[in-house]
Every structure is written in C-alpha cells, then in structure tokens.
Amino acid sequence: MTSKKSTNKTSFKKFILWFWGLFLGGVLIVILLFLMAGWGVFGKMPTFEELENPETNLATEVFSSDGKTLGKYYNENRTPVKYEDLPNNLVNALVATEDERYYDHSGVDARGTLRAVAYLGSKGGASTITQQLSKLLFSSTPDNKIERVFQKIKEWVIAVRLERQYTKQEIITMYFNKYDFLYQAVGVRSASRIYFGKEPKDLKTEEAAVLVAMLKNPIYFNPAKEKFKDNSLARRNQVLKQMEKNGYLTTEEKDSLQKLPLKINFSPEGHDEGVATYFRAYLQGFLKDWIEKNPKPDGEKYNIYRDGLKVYTSIDSRMQKYAEEAVKEHMKNLQAEFDSQNKKNKIAPFRGIGEKDIQKIVDRAMRNSDRWREMKEKGIDEDKILASFDKKAEMRIFSWENEQDIDTLMTPRDSILYYKSFLNAGMMSMEPQTGEVKAWVGGINFKHFKYEHVKQARRQVGSTFKPFVYATAIDQLHLSPCYKLPNTIHTIPAGKHGVTQDWSPRNSGGEYGGMVTLKNALARSLNTVTSRVIDKVGPEPVIDLLSKLGVNTENIQPVAAIALGTVDLSVFEMVSAYSTFANKGVYVKPVIVNRIEDKNGTVLYQHVPESRDVMSEEAAYVTINLMEGVTQGGSGTRLRTTWSPPYYKNVVTGHPYEFKNAIAGKTGTTQNQSDGWFMGIVPNLVTGVWVGGEDRAVHFPSIRYGQGATMALPIWGLYMKKVYADKDLGISKEEFERPENLSIEVDCSGYEEGGGEKSDQELLKEKQEKEISDDLDF
Template sequence: MATSKKKKAVPKKSKGSYIIGFWTLFGVGLLVVVILFLMAGWGAFGKMPTFEELENPETNLATEVFSSDGETLGKYYNENRTPVKYDDLPENLVQALVATEDERYYHHSGIDARGTLRAIAYLGSKGGASTITQQLSKLLFSDVPESKIERVFQKMKEWVIAVRLERQYTKQEIITMYLNKYDFLYQAVGIRSASRIYFGKEPQNLKTEEAAVLVAMLKNPILYNPAKEEFKDNSLTRRNQVLKQMEKNGYLTPAKKDSLQSLPLKLNFSPEGHDEGMATYFRAYVQKFLGEWIDENPKPDGSEYNIFRDGLKVYTSIDSKMQEYAEEAVEKHIAHLQKEFTRQNKNNPTAPFRDVEESEVDQIVESAMKRSARWKEMKAKEMSEEKIRSSFEKERKMRVFSWASPNHTKDTVMTPRDSILYYKSYLQAGMMSMRPQSGEVKAWVGGTDFKHFKYDHVKQGKRQVGSTFKPFVYATAIDQLKLSPCDRLPKNRFTIEAGRYGLLKDWSPKNAGNDAESYVGMMTLKDALANSVNTVTARLIDKTGPRPVIDLIDKLGIDTRNIPAVPSIALGTADLSLFEMVSAYSTFANEGVYVKPVIVTRIEDKNGTVLYQNVPQTRDVLSKEAAFVTVKLMEGVTQSGSGVRLRGTYAANLDHYKRAVTGYPYDFKNPIAGKTGTTQNQSDGWFMGMVPDLATGVWVGAEDRSVHFPTITYGQGATMALPIWGMYMKKVYEDDELKVSKEEFKRPEDLSIAVDCSEYQETENSDTTVPDELDF
C-alpha cells in the first residue's frame, strides 16, 4: 500500500502586491526615462546645442549676387542656402506643410503625445510621430546614426532640443527655420533655392500645386524628386496626397482639391550651379573681387569673411535685362558664324589652324597637352612622359561642347588629343557694356559657354586691337593740334625712317588693298578714320609722337607697361583687354572725363550692415571739345565707313554678308559713334560702339591666333563682331524701361573746331589741305 504525500500549499499573492509591483516597475521605467532625458539634456549622448546656438542656428549661408534691378544673378556657397522670412512664405506653402507633416502643430509644445502613442501602439504602421519641431532639431544638430541604439539616443536628444526650440521660438519662426534648412537636392538647400531651382520663381509666387510638390519632397527628396525622370510619377502621386491632406484639414475645398490634382506636373527647372545661370563670367570676376576685398577688410574680431558660408549680399552694376540681351546676341551670332567657319575649314589640311606647317600644329597641340589637367595630374603621380602621351591617344567617352545641342553638350567618343583640336576649332567672343557717366558695367559676357570655356575674354584676355586703337591717335592729334574732322590729308605712301623713335628700320604702313588707287588723293580725317586709312594715321602719330598717345591711353585706364613708344602702335599692334577698351572709349562719350568702371556697388553682411560702398573714381583726361570732336570723327564710321552696316541698307546686294551675320538689317537711325577693327590674318574682329549714355565693345576670335577665317570677307570686325552689337542694341532700344538714349552727343557750348564738313568748306572756301605749318 503506497503512502501518499501531501503537496505543499503555495501562498497566494495578494492583488495589492501586483499593483505595487506594477507601479514600482512603472516608476522605475519612468525614472529611467527621466534620467535618460536628463542625461541627453546634459550632453551624455553627444554634444547639445548651447543657448547661443539655439539663438543663431543659421550658419553656412550662401553669398548672393544681385543685379542693379534686384534680380539674383547667382550665389557662392558650400551649401546653396539663402534664408527667407516668414512673411516671404506663401500661405499655401505653410498650410501644405502643416497639413502633411504635423496636423497638430499649433497645439503641441514640440512633441505630439497623441502621435507618439499611436506610433508606439501600431509600431509606426499608421505614421510616425515626428513633429516639424523635431524634424528641425534633427536637421540642425543631429548626425547620421551608425546603429539602431544610437538612433534611440539621438531621438531623445531631438525631443529635448525640440522642447527647447519651442520655448525659444514662435511657431512661425520654427516653420521658417525648417524650410530654410531642408535640402531639396540639386544644390537647392532651403525653400528659396528650391523655389528658384524647381520653378524659377520666389517662394511667395508659388502656386498651391507647386507648393505641394515641394512639401511632398520633405518625405524623401530623392524618391519624390520631380526633376528625376524615374521618380516623376512618385512626385505626382505624393503631391496629390499633400493636396488631399490640405482638403482634410480644411485648407482646400473638395472641388479645388480635385481640380489641382488633375493638373500635370510642370517644372521650370533652373539649376544654380557655379557654371550655370546668368552672367557666369561676370560672377567669376566678382568672386575674385571679393577675395581681394576680404584680404584687405577683416571682420571686427580679426577673422576673415567667408563668401561660401557668411551669407553676404553683393550688389552689382549689372542690369539683368541688358545682360540677358547681351548673352542672347553673343550666342545667336557665334553659333551662326561657327557654321560658316566650320564649312570653310572642311578642305583645310591643317584645320582648324591656318598659315602654319603640320609641324607647327604638333607644337600647338603639344603645348596644349602640357597645360591640360590630365597632363598635370599624371605628372604629379610621377608617370613617364611616354605613358602620359600615350593616354592622349586612347579613345574614351567624354562630354563635349556642341552648338547643335539645346544644352550645348553632347556625349561622344574621341581621344583627348582630338578633343584639344576639337575645342580649338571653336570661335569665342567677349562683350562688355557700360554707362560712361557713372562707370556702371551693365553687361559682361566673357565667352560662349562658361561650363566648357572658362577663359574670360572681357578682363582676362588681351588681344591685338587693330584699328580700334586709331581713335586714340586721332584724339591726341585733335587735343594737341586742334584739328577738325574736315581737315584733309594725303593718302600717299608714308615712311618713318630708321632712327626716329628708336626704330631699327624704316616703317612704311600699307593701306587696305595695297593697290595704286589706295594711295592716291586727299581725304578728310573723318573719312580716313571711317575707312581705316593707315597712311593717314601714320602721319598723325608722326606729328604727335608715340609717347603722347601712350600718355593719353594711360589716363584712359589702359595698362601701358608693355606698350612700346613706337609708331606702329597707331595701327593697333598692342594687346589690350575688352575691359580696358570699353572704359577708355567711354571717356569720349563722357565729355573727356574718365570714370573707373564700377562692378560692385555695395556689400552687406547677412544682417544688412553695409560693409562696402563704392566711391566713384574720376579724372579729367581730355577737354570737352577734343572729346566731342573725336566722337564726331567716329560717327563717320557708322555713316559711311565699315560701320554703315548698322544703317540697314548695306547688305542689299551682299549675299555673303547676310549669310554670315544674324539679325540683319539693324536699321538704326540715331547717332552712333564707333570703330571696327581687324588684326593681321583676320585673327581678331572688334567693334566698339557708343551712344550718348552707353558704350559697348565686342571682340570675336579663336583661342589660337592661327585659327581664323581665310579671307577678310568673313574675318573682318564688321562681320565677326559688329552684328553682336547690332542685335544687342536693337533689343535694348525695344525695351522702353531701359531708357537708353537715341539723342545726339552733347555738344560743348564753346566749340571752336568745325565738325560739319559742308559748312567748314564753305567758310574756309577751301577743300584742300591741313595748314602748312603742321608739316605733314
């Protein structure tokens, strides 16, 4: 018989002990959470922002460059962010943001308790709980976590920061900071950059459907990016969801929501990279200007300003409309002229070069190879020259410039050596326009495409100026000798013998055509300049001497250090920049007063404090009389000389001219003073043109002087450069807001030199020569 064992009875726990255990556990958990949040606030899980940092969270701001008419020309930045104020945000954008990202935004203090509980209960399947304030705290002060545990601690930091932000700022300020900080990709950091880059407008001008597109990107700027072809459908779907949220929250009526959702996705995508946008060459020069200014003007604490993060505001003299017209004129004419240039090079065995042997072509290419980034990089890696050269002969994929493509870029396959020849075959251009009376530079086009051709042909480049130098010789003679445009000089051959002015051999300039007829007869100074008669110019500089001419151009702002005091400078042998030429010519239109060109008018810091204000620099160079008479001489160029093409009748029977230029006829009726210039072998084509309140210069040529048109028909300044001036001024005059003068140049009250040749001949009762005592 088995004995049975009694089981021990287990005492039952009272309900009270369970309750005590629950609350103990809850209290410990709560205490742990509180301690964790306190530790986060003390910086135990990483650096927390100081009070000062919360007061000033905006850093790394782009420096913005403005035109004189208030348009943004471009920016310098590490991060393309230009903050806006809450008042600059449209109501539809704020409504879309709140409706989509944080419906209870105006009813919490940084943390949405209801949303947090919902996220915990449903493990995030019904949406997260991150408020706009928390998102801002993450943008401002959190690094990317390396693990899930680190993300938990980071989240605690964000909650603490969010609460501090809510205490420190108003709801409007938090929305503003959030939208100013968010990165929308494509260098669009902040809502202002995003509005300009994706829609080509300021934030306050955004339509509701456009605001919804940008708010949609806040969820994921890659996955919902409207500029990425593969994500356009995502962007459209997400935009419509934002519109639905706006209706749900009472910001849109159902009918309005439906109409907006039916609209297609429409962008005006305008990237704001350093190589893109308006006035790229000008902005590159302004960046250099700012660098020099910063070196000489430290901050009050002794540190340097940084144009990439200090948010400076730079106000310039450029007029955005005139800049636009200038860029259009250069692009249209050079693209058109390039077709003719390429056609004429088809049967050229040394293309794109002319007047050179094949061995010289190899030397040119060799020099270009050694200047290239490829050569320098490989040389720095201590590769042999044999290996470097062989790399230039291997075909590879590359993206090159092409006028045929809408964005001027095409993908191709070629060797680096061939790419050098390819790029050297392109014509280049420079153009600058300024107000003579104020010195303000209104348009600056340094080349055809900054992305592919970085060299600036306004300030950086210096080329032979040809006959555009002659007005300086005439002005010197008028100032010294009181000559009239109506005085006559012989065209016959003229020689300055060796020994004079230090010449080692005789100098005998030739006239155009160089036939017997070109050296026969007398000619007025006005006609001689209009037709660029070299022998007349040579007689003038022989009478004045080269040194007074150099002294004059020195006062006109031209760097004369490398210009020898020899007679041949009269024909334009000196290499000068377009910048120098335009500012010098402007002096004639400004009654003999030189005004130093103005580029930057004012610089402000991000708070609007003025750091720099331009002070005009002027000096008297010529008498009003001498300046006016020189202008009247140059008017002859557009009345009967090479500039007559501006008048509309020239090319009636010249098919080759009409084929080579664009925008003809220009048909100007108003007074225009100007001068064309063409250098040896047609390497450079110039046109300098002035009206009373605007002076504009144009240069056209190629990178190498051996790349040029074979004949003067297409290679002269009147064909290469003048049409750009004509198209530009035609647009300028069509824009009534610019108010550019069509009036006569201002005539001095005490003018004693005759400028009307018909009256001059009647008064003097003579049509013969300059007085004998001038000894020509």
C-alpha cells in the same frame, strides 16, 4: 483551501509590485535616458547660445542694379527668408502633411508617438516638424539602429528646447531655410527659384505642394528627375488631399488642383549655370581681394561661401540677358560658317602654321589641363600621362547643335583640338557718365570655356586703336575732322619713333591717291593717313593718353607701329577708354560693385566714384564726330542698312539693324583675321565686342568673313536692337551733345572728296589748314 487563497493573494500582490516596479523603473529609465541625453552622454548637445544662433552656411547673393538675383557663392546654396515671405499655402501644406497637431504640442506629439509605437510605424512616423528641424540642425546620420534610438532621444530633447526658445513661426521658418531640396537648392528660397523660377511668396498652391511633397524624400519625389515625375505628381496630390482633410482647401479646390499637370521651370543655380557666369567668376576674385583688405571687427575674415553677404552690382539683368542672347545668336551662325570653311582644311582648325607649331599648341594645352595636373600630383610619370591623352574616354562636350552638351567617345588629345576649333567672344557694355558696367559676357559657354575674354584676355586691337592716335592729334594740335592729308604711302625712316628700319604701312584695301579728310580716313581705316598723324604727334603722347584713359601701358613700347593696333588690350580697357570720349573728356573708372552688405543689412562697402579730366570737352566731341563717320560712310555703315552677315540662316528682309540714330564706332581687324573688333558708342552707352579663336592660328581664310565688321559688329547690332526695344532702359537715340563755342570745324560736307566748288568757308578752312600744315611740316 485557505492556504491556497492566501498563496494566490500573495502571488497577485507580488505581481502588482513587480508590475509597478517595472513600470516605475521603466519611467525612471526613460527619464534617466532623457537626462543623460540632455547632459551630453550620448553625444554633444547644443548649448543655449547654439540654440539661439544655430550654425548654418548662408550663400552670398549677387544682385543686379534692377534688383534681380544674378547668382550666388556658396558651400550650401541657402538664402534665408523671413516668415512673412512664406505664403500661407506653403505653411499650410507643411503643417497638414508633416505635423497636423503642430500648433498643439510642445515639440513632441504624444498621440503620434503612441500611434507609431502601437503600429510599429506602419501608420506613419511620429516626428514633428520641430523634431525634424532638430535632426537637420544637430544630428548626424546614425550607423546602426541602436545609435538611431539614442539619436531619437536627443532629437526629442532638442525639440523641446527649441520650442522653449522659438515661436512656432520661427521654427517653421528655420525648417524651410535648412532643408536640402537637391540641385544646390538648400532652403525654400533656393528651391522655389530653381524648381519654379520665382520667389516663395509667388508660389501657387500646387507648386507649394510639390515642394512639401519633396520633404518626404527629395530624390524619390523630385520633379526635375524624369523617372520620378510620376512619384512627384502622386505625392503632390497626397499633400493637396491632406490640406483638404485639415480644412485648408475645399473639396472643389482640391479636386481642381489635383487635375493640373505637373509643371516646373527648372533653372539650376550652379556656379557654371545661370546668367552672367563670367561676370560672377570675375566678381568672385574682386570679393576675395576686398575680403583680404577688410576683415570683420573681431579680426576674422569674411567668407563669401557661408556669411550670407549681399553684393549689389552695376549689372542690369535685362541688358545682360540681351547681351548673352546677342552673343549666342551671332556666334552660333558664325561657327557654322567657320566649320563649313574648315571642311577642306587639312590642318583644321589651324591655318598658316606647320605641324611643329600645331604640336606645340597641343602640348601646351595638355600641360595646362586638369588631367595633367591631377595625374602629376599623383606622382605619375610624364610618359604615362602623355599616353593617357591618346586613350578614348566617354565625355560630355559642348555643341551649338540644339545648344546642348552631347555625349561622345573621344581621346583627350582630340578633345583639345575640338575645343580649339571654336571661335569665342568677349563683350562689355558700360554707362560712360557713371562708369557702371551694365553687361559682361566673357565667352560663349562658361562651363566649357573658363578663360574669360573681357578682363582676363588681352588681344591685338587692330584699327580700333586709331581713334587714340587721332584723339591725341586733335587734343594737342586742334586738328579738324575735315583736315585733309594725302592718301599715299608714307615712310617713317629707321631710327625715328622706335622704328628699326624704314616703315611704310600699306592700306589693307589697296586704295591710294588723292587728299582725304581725317574723318574719311578713319572711316576707311587708311593706314597711310594714320601713319602720317603718329609721325607728327609721336607714340609717347599717344601712350600717355592711353594711360590717362585707364589702360595698363607698362608693356606698350613707344614705337610708331602701335598706331595700327599692334598692342594687346582687353575689352574692359577698350570700353573704359572709349567711354571717356562719350563723357566729354572725363574718364570715370569702371564700377562693378556699388555696395556690399552683411546678412543683417549693415553696409560694409560703398563705392566711391573715381574720375579725372583727360582731354577737353571739345577734343572729345571732335573725336566722337570722327568716329561717327565710320557708321556714316565706313565699315560700320551696314548698321544703317538691311545688311546681315552672309552666313545668317533664314534671315528676313530688314534684319537685323537699320539704325537711324547717332552712332560713333570703329571696327578692327588684325593680321590674318585673327581678331575682329567693334567698338560702338551712343551718348549714354559704350559697348565693345571682340571675336576670335583661342589661338591666333585659328581664323577665317579671308577678310570677307574674318573682319571685325563681319565677326564682331553683328553682336553689337543685335544687342542694341534688343536694348532699344526695351523702352524702360532709356538708352539714348539722341545726337551727341555739341559743346558751346565749338572752335573746331566738324561739318565736312563741303570738304569731302569730289565736293564740287569750294565755298568761302572751305577757303577759310584751307588757309587754317595751310597754317597748321606749315607748322607741322606734313
């Protein structure tokens, strides 16, 4: 009996020893595992420096002059926020849902861990906010369960280190700045803007709950995905319940918020989306050039996709919005008319060319396409590449209908012809006194039409070139707008002014006869008078003036024909040149970037204005006065009436113009109506508009629809109606400032054709004109 008791006692002691041995061994193994994780045995661990400055990709943010975000450049669309910019409801929702004891633990929640182990995770996981942050910062996705165990150990170690290194507020801020909410919404600021169109500090409680709900699974609980909206709503309401449970909401508040429908303002911030897309694409090139010339202090180059630069531009977000709206509204109507007129056109969208020329256009487009380039890089021979353009494929194409892309089945060759059929536009608006570019619209849709029509494209300018000819004569010869010339055919003989054979330009409207003032001649865009003016001043002085006005004149030949606008210029060049007339003869180089800062607010670049005197204040004012005649009695007169384009649908009386203020301007139309222009000037804003097809063979069949006054002027009119309606912009409706001691006569009321008896003033003017005429041999 004693022997049996002794044996049992010995067995119990052994059991106790084994138990404590296993327990202590397990503890030692756990400690060893944590030590090994800390030593990097299970993979690289962050250093102290890395914990202090965790590596993140920060988006470069582009700001408008009125403080709005225009867009970003990024690998990850992350723009960090500070803790004070996070609303309490967002922080409370996070803590209540993801880590109830967040403020009580040091990185690892012991109670949560024991509960997770005891119930095998069925009653929730054990990851704290700090552990989730450590996973986001330093851990990759494991390939199997064993790796996940080791990763979890690493996360615990990193979490403890993070808690030692940062405050609770800093950890929450880092977590919100790091999390990927999908749709390029990396970080809570991007998520708040993309899903709700507002800054985080402006989030309502129910909106904050939606974002916190996404932390569980940003796909399955995504409010922007139609099939997951119910999931998002249910999860949002669960977050609100957790907030009530933890004392952040009353029961009444929770019940009221849960009854609200799920509402979002989904505004993607992809590179092809948002406001000022064409401008941002051009700015991207500007920044890359700046980076090449301005390295960091350590010699490394800035990276616009990850260094978190802040770029402050001259663009006004309100004016940019109005410009884009004007282009969209007009071009949608214009395209409908263009398509209607092409229904019976057998070679649509082209006109006036043969099959061989059409094939050349299509072949060139195919060889310039991404499809051709990608297949060529893979070593596919040209015959197979060409064949691929005739195989139908599913594609998503641009359409003005409902302003949404449409899915279709089409061959790549047909898609080329489809996109060739669209008319496009370029528009830029600039403040002449400062050079600040306020609006920049490079096309109708950046996603589908990448070619930019403000700076990149150069098109024939037509009659919008004539003010440069007149300005040269005014500046050099002091001609008055009231000066009269015969409206008859004028011939410049071969050998003069670069003319290879006798040149006798005709007026487009076939109007001839009588004497006309320069002001009337410009208003009516009379080629006969313009040819007489350039015959006397010569093309070289005109080109010299252009160069001083900021125009690249390298490829402009000194021939008389430039007077009628045969040269190719960009909208950018035209607006900057015209701005000199509005700025009293002083050219100011256009500016698009005022300042660049690094992520810490250190100024890296500050714009320094560049300007130069080009012509006298008097000559600039007289040129402006000449162009005022275009809107008083020429092709721009419709800006002062209830006229609207004939193809506008459901137009009400009085829409869209009826301007009463001083406006100087000039329309322009090129051969076959391939290009339509309008340049419009008020005292503190100059705006240029171009409209046309990608290829010159894409155009209207008649001048009625294809002229600048019909294609381009309406965009200017719609835009200016919008900017004038916004009183905060301060766009001038005043008269152009008249120089003191103006010596050139600008009041031509007594000099116009059919003006009645001549006054003493007119007789004196005629004497002056005769003296000038004798001197110039007109």
